[in-house]
Amino acid sequence: MKKISFYLLIMFVLGSNISLSQNIDSLLNQGLIKFQEQNYELSVEIYTKVLGIEQDNINALLQRSFVYNIKGDYNKAIKDLSRVIELEPNFVSAYISRGSIYNKLKNYNIALVDFNKAIVLDDKNQDAYNNRGWTKKFLGDIKGACKDWKKSKKMGNSEAKIILKNNHCK
Known part of the structure; x- marks a missing residue:
């Protein structure tokens, strides 16, 4: 019984991680679509949501920095790029x-x-x-x-x- 419970727990954790990863990928794609549609506000919101789930997501930081740059929010773009550099020197x-x-x-x-x-x-x-x-x-x-x-x-x-x-x- 203990082995089955442990196995089910492992499967649940792995399943949760896969689901979370798929959710993040989906959000990143949505953010990119909104960026391409020039809906910059919504794009920033989506990337910020990703960062709420996974604060060190380099793709979200990088993409959000591009949006901030286009919007003229240079200090915010620099902050995101600086974080990317901290994570990936x-x-x-x-x-x-x-x-x-x-x-x-x-x-x-x-x-x-x-x-x-x-x-x-x-x-x-x-x-x-x-x-x-x-x-x-x-x-x-x-x-x-x-x-x-x-x-x-x-x-x-x-x-x-x-x-x-x-x-x-x-």
Whole structure:
């Protein structure tokens, strides 16, 4: 009898976890759909609901940060991206996204730190070099900006090709 009860308890716990996981996946999909429909308020509500169930859900934090960014809620986006980085310190795109927001806020020195970190983690990331190029330009380091854009172009970044073609480095 004890073995059967223990077995039933295990099955219940496993079943609950599967059901919870499916619920979270369903909510994440709903949030994405609302985002694509440009219903940003509802998208944020859905991602926040996911985080109420699983506070460290990286997908929900990342997606909500994108919505906040589009809405212009930059500080909230930075907060979510910072949490993603706490949870996954090697998540390159989180550094790039956060650095891009710091650029929007004209916090260029902080943005530079994020782009530098992204490049340390992935020295073949075109976007990190391209964005760092803009940051360096904003800081008055044209030579450094051009070096980053040329490196990004060499890796195949089409935006860097346009930047260089438009004489940003003459």
